[in-house]
Amino acid sequence: MQTKIYPAIDIIDGNCVRLMKGDYDTMKVYGSNPVEMALGFKQAGAEYLHVVDLDAAKNPEINNRKIIAEIIRDSGLKVQTGGGIRSQQDVDVLLDIGADRLIVGSVAVTKKQEVYEWIRQYGGDKIVIGSDVMDGKIATHGWMNVTDEDIFSFIASYLDHGAETFLCTDITKDGMLEGASVSLYQQILTAFPGVHLIASGGVHDMDEVQKLRAMQMESIIIGKAIYEGKILVESLFN
Numbered sequence: 001m002q003t004k005i006y007p008a009i010d011i012i013d014g015n016c017v018r019l020m021k022g023d024y025d026t027m028k029v030y031g032s033n034p035v036e037m038a039l040g041f042k043q044a045g046a047e048y049l050h051v052v053d054l055d056a057a058k059n060p061e062i063n064n065r066k067i068i069a070e071i072i073r074d075s076g077l078k079v080q081t082g083g084g085i086r087s088q089q090d091v092d093v094l095l096d097i098g099a100d101r102l103i104v105g106s107v108a109v110t111k112k113q114e115v116y117e118w119i120r121q122y123g124g125d126k127i128v129i130g131s132d133v134m135d136g137k138i139a140t141h142g143w144m145n146v147t148d149e150d151i152f153s154f155i156a157s158y159l160d161h162g163a164e165t166f167l168c169t170d171i172t173k174d175g176m177l178e179g180a181s182v183s184l185y186q187q188i189l190t191a192f193p194g195v196h197l198i199a200s201g202g203v204h205d206m207d208e209v210q211k212l213r214a215m216q217m218e219s220i221i222i223g224k225a226i227y228e229g230k231i232l233v234e235s236l237f238n
Helices: 034-044 054-058 065-075 088-096 106-110 112-122 151-159 182-191 206-214 233-237
Strands: 004-012 015-020 023-031 048-053 078-082 101-104 127-134 137-140 145-150 165-170 196-200 219-222
Touching: 004 034, 004 054, 004 065, 004 233, 015 034, 023 034, 034 048, 034 065, 034 233, 048 054, 048 065, 065 078, 065 088, 078 127, 088 101, 088 112, 106 112, 106 127, 106 137, 112 127, 112 151, 127 151, 137 151, 145 151, 151 165, 151 182, 165 182, 182 196, 182 206, 206 219, 206 233
Parallel strands: 004 048, 004 219, 048 078, 078 101, 101 127, 127 165, 165 196, 196 219
Antiparallel strands: 004 015, 015 023, 127 137, 137 145
16 A cells, blocks of 8 residues: 555635644644645645645534635645534535545544444545544544543444544644654554554654555645645655
């Protein structure tokens, strides 16, 4: 399996932003035009893009879907997107605007039966299960709520219902540029051989990218390291 690289764009109020450990109070704006940012990634050689609607993650009444549709249309990148996906209508809207696959997070914890049905209906290649982890436990709703369910039983329950791909973010690492949660990923890959695992959070240099590639991660999401100049985006695709 060749590991895919997903540069990340997080959107709040139409701006490209990054948070630290998911805390909205730590927001830093890196650009006011997500479409332009996406085109820059495309020019650098990207094929894939990770877009998170942080407004919708906090409040599903507010969303940036118009911008996401523009990114998909204008860049031609294969966009995986998440944030505020709470209903089948949300799934339909995002797939209709051309999203390549959807990351379902909080609702995958709170409404499992519904999400099992989405996987059955749309396929395990379209519905990615987001698993945000705090000290081994699953967290939801922009990481404001930590549940009692551990990451391993959570993944097992979804594999039993046709899920193929899991995006795993270690909240303590996200946006900190202190390294990805390599040991957690290794444990998951050992427990579930052949699972498609997406690394997210804390990736900070090219050495780490190579290490994650060698582990056969399905893909790697890289955000702040690009925006802070720790990783040159061109070097990811050459």
